[in-house]
Amino acid sequence: LIDKFCQHRGLRAPLGLVKVHSARSPELAALLYRPGLHPQHPPSIEWAYDTISKSSWPLVRNLIPVLPVDEQSFACVVASPANAHKPVPGEGAVVRWHMGIGKSKYQAALLDVSVESYVMSVAQELQARPVGLRRMLDEIGPAYQIDYLAQSRRPRDYVVRPVRLACQNVVVGLAAFAHDSVIDGMSVVAWQACEVPHVAAHEGNRALAALMLCDAYQSGGTMEIRFDRPARVQASGKTRVGKNIKLDVCYPGHPEMSVPASLRRYGRTRGIVLGGDDPASISPREARALFLAVTPMPKGLAGRVQRAADKGVSSPEQLCFTLLSQIWREIELDYMLAVSDRIGSILRGGAAWTHRSARQAESHVCRSALMAGMLFRCLDTRDHATSGQEVRVLEDQRLGVTWDISSEFGVITFCGLSSAKLPWQAEPVSARVEPSLTVLPRSYICSEDLSLARSLRNRGPVAIVVPFDFDLVLPLTDDILILRCPDRLSELDRSIDAALCKSRTMRA
Amino acid sequence: MTVERAILVRIAMNSPLVEVLLRDIEGARARSVKSLPGERDDIFRYESLCAKLESLAFRALDEGAPWLEMPPGDRSNEFYASDQSDGLEPHVATTVADWIAHGFIGVELRLPFCAGKAVVDSPVSQPHVPAEVWKAPSGAEGTGAVTLRFRCQVEDVLKGSPGSAIRPSGVANRILTETLRQFSSPQRDRLDAPVVYRDGSQGRPFPLRSLTMRTDLAGLTGSIIRVSLLSIRHPEMDAEVDGAWLRNVDVSRSRPEGETDQRVEEITRSQLRELCASGPVILYMYQTGLGAAVMGFYRAALLQMISAPDSLTVIPMYYRKPPNARGTPWERLGTQQQPYYVGGTPWMT
Numbered sequence: 001l002i003d004k005f006c007q008h009r010g011l012r013a014p015l016g017l018v019k020v021h022s023a024r025s026p027e028l029a030a031l032l033y034r035p036g037l038h039p040q041h042p043p044s045i046e047w048a049y050d051t052i053s054k055s056s057w058p059l060v061r062n063l064i065p066v067l068p069v070d071e072q073s074f075a076c077v078v079a080s081p082a083n084a085h086k087p088v089p090g091e092g093a094v095v096r097w098h099m100g101i102g103k104s105k106y107q108a109a110l111l112d113v114s115v116e117s118y119v120m121s122v123a124q125e126l127q128a129r130p131v132g133l134r135r136m137l138d139e140i141g142p143a144y145q146i147d148y149l150a151q152s153r154r155p156r157d158y159v160v161r162p163v164r165l166a167c168q169n170v171v172v173g174l175a176a177f178a179h180d181s182v183i184d185g186m187s188v189v190a191w192q193a194c195e196v197p198h199v200a201a202h203e204g205n206r207a208l209a210a211l212m213l214c215d216a217y218q219s220g221g222t223m224e225i226r227f228d229r230p231a232r233v234q235a236s237g238k239t240r241v242g243k244n245i246k247l248d249v250c251y252p253g254h255p256e257m258s259v260p261a262s263l264r265r266y267g268r269t270r271g272i273v274l275g276g277d278d279p280a281s282i283s284p285r286e287a288r289a290l291f292l293a294v295t296p297m298p299k300g301l302a303g304r305v306q307r308a309a310d311k312g313v314s315s316p317e318q319l320c321f322t323l324l325s326q327i328w329r330e331i332e333l334d335y336m337l338a339v340s341d342r343i344g345s346i347l348r349g350g351a352a353w354t355h356r357s358a359r360q361a362e363s364h365v366c367r368s369a370l371m372a373g374m375l376f377r378c379l380d381t382r383d384h385a386t387s388g389q390e391v392r393v394l395e396d397q398r399l400g401v402t403w404d405i406s407s408e409f410g411v412i413t414f415c416g417l418s419s420a421k422l423p424w425q426a427e428p429v430s431a432r433v434e435p436s437l438t439v440l441p442r443s444y445i446c447s448e449d450l451s452l453a454r455s456l457r458n459r460g461p462v463a464i465v466v467p468f469d470f471d472l473v474l475p476l477t478d479d480i481l482i483l484r485c486p487d488r489l490s491e492l493d494r495s496i497d498a499a500l501c502k503s504r505t506m507r508a
Numbered sequence: 509m510t511v512e513r514a515i516l517v518r519i520a521m522n523s524p525l526v527e528v529l530l531r532d533i534e535g536a537r538a539r540s541v542k543s544l545p546g547e548r549d550d551i552f553r554y555e556s557l558c559a560k561l562e563s564l565a566f567r568a569l570d571e572g573a574p575w576l577e578m579p580p581g582d583r584s585n586e587f588y589a590s591d592q593s594d595g596l597e598p599h600v601a602t603t604v605a606d607w608i609a610h611g612f613i614g615v616e617l618r619l620p621f622c623a624g625k626a627v628v629d630s631p632v633s634q635p636h637v638p639a640e641v642w643k644a645p646s647g648a649e650g651t652g653a654v655t656l657r658f659r660c661q662v663e664d665v666l667k668g669s670p671g672s673a674i675r676p677s678g679v680a681n682r683i684l685t686e687t688l689r690q691f692s693s694p695q696r697d698r699l700d701a702p703v704v705y706r707d708g709s710q711g712r713p714f715p716l717r718s719l720t721m722r723t724d725l726a727g728l729t730g731s732i733i734r735v736s737l738l739s740i741r742h743p744e745m746d747a748e749v750d751g752a753w754l755r756n757v758d759v760s761r762s763r764p765e766g767e768t769d770q771r772v773e774e775i776t777r778s779q780l781r782e783l784c785a786s787g788p789v790i791l792y793m794y795q796t797g798l799g800a801a802v803m804g805f806y807r808a809a810l811l812q813m814i815s816a817p818d819s820l821t822v823i824p825m826y827y828r829k830p831p832n833a834r835g836t837p838w839e840r841l842g843t844q845q846q847p848y849y850v851g852g853t854p855w856m857t
Contacts (some may be wrong), residue, residue: 090521157678181678182653220706222639230649281772284638296673339510340620348708351582353540353551356558358582361512361618363559368621402824410621442565442623447623458786471563473570489563490556497552504764507707 005035005045011062011079014092020066025123032119033065042312048074055099057107062088063097066115067122073098073198077115077253092479094118096201110269111203117268128255132192135251136162136174140190143235143247147503157219160231165207166468170178170196174205177212177230185281187222189231189251191260195218203264210324211292213287217321220507223287227260228280229254253280267293288316295320300404303329305336309407313337313344322347327502331368331376331403331412335441338407348373356378370440371465371485375439377413378423409452409475413438413459424465424483434461441465443489445474453480458501467492516600517565518607521589523821528565528769530613531559533586537669540583545771546763558586559797565615576603582762588614655683665701666716674714676799677706682688682826682852684802685795689824691767692810693835694819709766711800712773714807719814721857728856730788737805742797742827748849749794753779754801765800772804780812784819794849795827809855817857824852827829 002021006013021034022349031043041047048065052058052074059065063076076097081389094115095108114120141160148155155161157179165173178188193204218222232255236246254260259275259282271292277283282290297305309316322328328336335428336343342362345351351358380401415436420436438459442449443486445464453462454477463481466472469488476482487495519526536554543550569575579597579635588596589603595605604614644653658679666671676684692715700713736745738759739752754775759768783789792811795802828850 095693179678181680182657182677183647184657221800222641223643281641283641288638310635315636317636336722341512342620353555354584354585355582356584357514357616357618359555360558360562360616361620363555364618364620407509408623439671441622444563446566446569446619448619464857471567473567489559493556493559497548497555501548502760504709505707505762 001035006064006079010082011064012082012348014077015077016092016114017064017066017077019116021117021305024187025119027126028067028119031067033067036186036302038502042237048056048186052097052099057099057101058099060095066094066119069096069195072100072196081272096289096311106200112265113268118265124256124261129254132190135190136176136192139247139249140176140233141241143233145240146237160233163208163211165204167199172196172199173208175212177206177215179219179221180229183224183226183229185219185226186219186221187229187231188211188212188227188254191254191263193262202266202269205263206294208305209263213291213294214324216320217317218507223284223317225282225287225496226280228257266423275410292316295323296324297330301334304334304354308337308343314347318347321506327499327506332373335369335372335412336365338405339410347503350500363493363496364443367443367467367492368410368478370492370495372439372441374485375424375465375483376401376414379417411438411440411456424485425481426484436460438462439465443467445472447474450474509540511623512618512620513622514580515575515617515619516578516604517575517617518573518612519568519610519615529561530589533561533711544758545559545767546761561587561615562783563617566618569617585616586778594753624841636775646823651683654679655687658683658687662687662701662716666699673702673704675704675706676803679799681795681802685806685824685851686798688806689855691716692783693719695720703769705765705800709764711766711769711803712807714803715810719857720812721855723853725854728790730749730790730819732790732792732823733793734792735807736794737801738796738798739760745794753793753805758834761800769804772801773808776805777811780808780820784812784816788819790821790823792823792825806855813855813857819854821854823854825849825851
């Protein structure tokens with residue numbers, strides 16, 4: 001039937017789609033779009049086409065609806081035209097088609113690399129969902145509330161801890177995990193993620209995975225994550241809603257007893273096979289690849305992180321954890337990786353205080369990185385806090401400024417600037433912002449820095465960023481801006497000290 | 509990548525500001541040396557003062573003060589004001605001596621964003637490979653599996669496997685104590701095993717096969733002292749013990765575990781020296797968690813036993829919940845205390 005339906009629409013049904021329709025999974029009977037049903041009601045495929053065509057984003061011709069993703073989007077398989085000699089790129093892959101979406105870059109995001117694996121994984125996910133939800137909502141969550149939240153206690157790493165991830169008051173992920181000394185790794189007993197209209201595809205899985213991997217890293221161990229380890233949850237007391245409960249439950253592992261289907265699906269979209277070494281576990285090798293995939297990094301930073309890992313400067317896990325826990329932010333880490341050989345020592349918590357020369361060198365690099373990060377956030381943020389006219393909105397305030405680091409000069413070029421005026425300038429000087437700005441972040445200015453700044457003027461406006469209390473002695477020319485960071489040297493050093501302390505104890 | 513240069517800048521010592529700064533730096537450094545591991549206040553003050561001195565030197569450099577290139581390498585001096593030019597190249601040392609003779613000092617500055625020949629060599633080492641997963645043999649579970657895992661680590665160290673070390677993080681204190689006890693005795697080809705914590709920090713090496721110990725307590729004499737390892741952590745132990753061996757406030761701090769281990773060892777060695785000076789001591793150690801504290805304590809105890817045989821016996825006491833116990837332990841203390849603690853293998857010669 002589906003084959004004929006596709007032919008009728010001038011498309012060649014991908015082989016996987018035909019297979020999916022022939023072996024219909026009982027979990028998906030009410031969901032799988034197919035021809036031959038009442039065209040006015042789901043799951044008729046005609047109904048799906050009709051619904052999408054009435055939306056502000058009519059369906060692209062070579063997409064065939066397969067399953068609903070949420071109330072506003074559909075999973076569609078990519079098909080080739082019937083008369084095409086070669087298959088179109090991505091034939092058989094599944095993408096998410098939104099009916100109403102603000103930013104076009106999120107339209108048609110990849111959901112899975114093949115329709116067969118997508119449908120199978122959704123079926124597995126839905127089959128395990130009721131058990132998992134009951135665990136989270138009726139057992140693990142209340143037990144944690146009674147034993148830890150109600151008593152303001154902090155759980156040890158071996159306690160089964162629930163994680164709830166929400167975006168704008170909508171839960172997009174639930175999980176529960178604990179460090180397991182027996183395997184010297186992590187054990188996961190619950191994992192639920194879902195797609196919602198206002199969140200990009202796979203974000204629930206990505207963010208949950210980031211939290212889980214950070215926890216696994218902090219708890220130490222091998223970074224193996226197992227889904228078939230037994231766990232016990234006990235609690236007795238009154239829940240937040242006033243219900244008396246007495247729990248003593250043993251779980252054999254995650255309801256699927258293997259790497260959850262939704263997580264494997266996310267892995268496939270990032271080119272990572274999860275559970276390949278052992279279906280019930282994410283091996284340390286796979287965990288490393290997943291950690292790198294879930295950590296948001298601009299392309300330049302991703303390359304530097306990879307090079308640093310290849311050189312043995314640091315482990316990929318440490319670099320990802322540093323970014324995800326914001327010990328150093330993206331631009332700060334990128335700058336330090338780009339310009340300094342001392343980054344390995346900085347990531348380990350810095351040289352000993354007794355080695356003043358090493359500490360001094362590291363401080364210069366860290367101060368520059370910190371000031372660059374502060375300036376970037378000023379340039380990239382639309383914040384009306386001081387306008388006095390608007391209610392302050394804190395969400396989605398980024399302007400999309402990008403950075404490019406010249407590693408041989410320790411210079412950063414910011415592009416895509418759009419604010420009316422550059423921050424941190426001394427009055428009455430008030431240079432307007434050009435689309436790009438080249439910046440030398442320095443805790444002290446030497447004559448070499450001035451020469452460098454002058455030589456860079458052909459790139460556009462050049463500024464030297466210094467601490468607030470920097471005492472300028474060298475003569476400046478008008479074409480070089482001095483931007484004074486709001487923090488004094490000692491305040492910068494205090495922030496650096498805090499970051500270095502966190503680096504030293506991140507796995508402790 | 510930019511390259512880092514080191515230069516020495518001459519500044520006048522007779523300015524009141526410089527004089528005060530130099531004095532303060534010396535004082536802050538002396539206090540920092542004494543600060544406890546993990547304490548940052550004195551160290552931060554010292555570093556702030558150094559940064560101020562460096563600011564003055566940068567200003568002097570901008571104003572045209574004489575300077576000279578320093579050889580590569582990391583040094584500990586903040587400034588050169590007297591005969592402390594050890595390790596400097598001869599021509600630098602000569603110039604510095606001349607500066608000092610004329611009432612100046614030299615302050616080392618690091619310029620990390622220069623073009624030129626690298627001062628610090630790019631460190632290239634082997635990439636960090638993912639860890640091997642641990643699978644307990646014969647399907648062991650629970651504490652049995654953790655014991656096997658820890659034993660395997662220690663056996664690997666004894667076999668001399670490359671990269672092997674004792675990794676105490678996440679291992680229950682009872683397993684740690686009993687396994688280390690087992691591998692510390694008998695005395696045969698002593699091996700100082702490296703100790704590495706999961707945060708990457710290192711403790712001092714643990715002396716395995718360093719002492720022949722016995723288990724028979726018969727005929728044992730000495731002053732009996734019952735202590736908990738750490739104060740405050742388990743107040744229900746208070747009814748059992750004479751005191752706490754370590755103050756929780758000194759030990760449970762946010763710092764690398766290796767530093768905690770080292771601190772515990774130092775405290776323990778000093779306390780044992782004092783206690784054992786007046787005769788043999790039998791120490792009933794009521795243990796709590798914190799692997800680094802357990803490691804530090806037993807290393808110090810072992811070293812004490814090695815240096816002064818028959819001066820010390822340690823009997824570890826482990827908490828255990830009786831199978832039919834109801835309620836939490838502190839509720840039943842006074843009526844049925846003993847079952848909650850069980851003695852481990854004695855550490856005695």
